[in-house]
Amino acid sequence: MALKAPPPPFTWNGCYVGIDGGGAHGHVRATDTLGGAWLTTPGVTPAEIAAIQANGSPTMDDDGLQGGAQIGCNWQTGPVVFGIEADGSYLGLSNSQFTFTPAAGGGGNVSNAAAESTNALFTIRPRLGFAAQNALFYVTGGFAEGHVTFADTQTYFATTSAASGQLQRWIGGWTVGGGVEYAIISNWIIGAEYLHVDLRSTSFTAPVLPGFATFLDTFSARFTEDIFRARVSYKFDWAPIK
Structure with missing residues (x-):
């Protein structure tokens, strides 16, 4: 009776495609910086400038769903696995906030309405892992x-005017994280992953209108996200590294 050869040991060598999904938490720090005639007009005090800037600098947190797909390749030598992966995700993150400061710094009443969202994310990342079977x-x-999108309006009640604007653009940054994967049957792999994403800051400058075009507000926003997700991938084999 012929003996059946044992199956070859599992190897992480190969390329893969898959899908992922989970949750995301976003944090946006908005900042209003006054410039132009705000800094040179007699009667505008440092206390008033500080109060206006504080009113226009809200922090916004949001939670949403994440879903996407990934593609990558792994190279295994001994227990060490090197890899490269690219992925794209939908992020359902958005929030808005309204603030009001009466007699800001001894001046007039000021209000601020800010809104932000992050709806898509792409990453490309090397991976370094340790394989245990x-x-x-x-x-x-x-x-x-x-x-991302970011909109902000700072309203000055004393002059019935406002600085207002919005942006919608792609911004680049960095990400770092880690995860665990497990090959369940044949070439199917399940896993869980965490990523921290920092998209840095983006900004626009708006004049105070009507009537005060030389008074400038620069609105900026820094976007960060924390993503927790499960993933399923299918691996295409190639010959192991000798």
């Missing part, structure tokens, strides 16, 4: 780019 533990980090 069918399990892989890894760290990862690299480039991230997100599509």
Whole structure:
């Protein structure tokens, strides 16, 4: 009776495609910086400038769903696994905030209405992992780019005027994180992953209108996200590294 050869040991060598989904938490720090005639007009005090800038600098937090897809390749030598991965995600993150300061710094009443959202994210990241048979533990980090919107309006009641504007653009930053994967049957792999994303800051400058075009407000926003997600991938084999 012929003996059946044992199956070859599992290897992480190969490329893969898959889908992922989970939750995301976003944090946006908005900042209003006054410039132009705000800094040179007699009667505008440092206390008033500080109060106006504080009113226009809210912090916004939001939670939403995340879903996307990934593609990558791994190279295994001994227990060490090197990889590269690119992924794209939908992020349902958005929030808005209204603030009001009466007699700001001894001046007039000021209000601020800010809104933000992040709806898409792409990353490309090297991965470095340690394989324990069918399990892989890894760290990862690299480039991230997100599509964001940011709108802000600062209203000055004493002059019945406002500085207002919005932006919608792709901004680049970085990401770092880690995860664990497990090969369950044949070439199917399940896993869980965490990523911290910092898209840095983006800004626009708006004049105070009507009537005060030389008074400028520069609104900026820094976007960060924390993503927790599960993933499923299918791996295409190639020959192991000798």
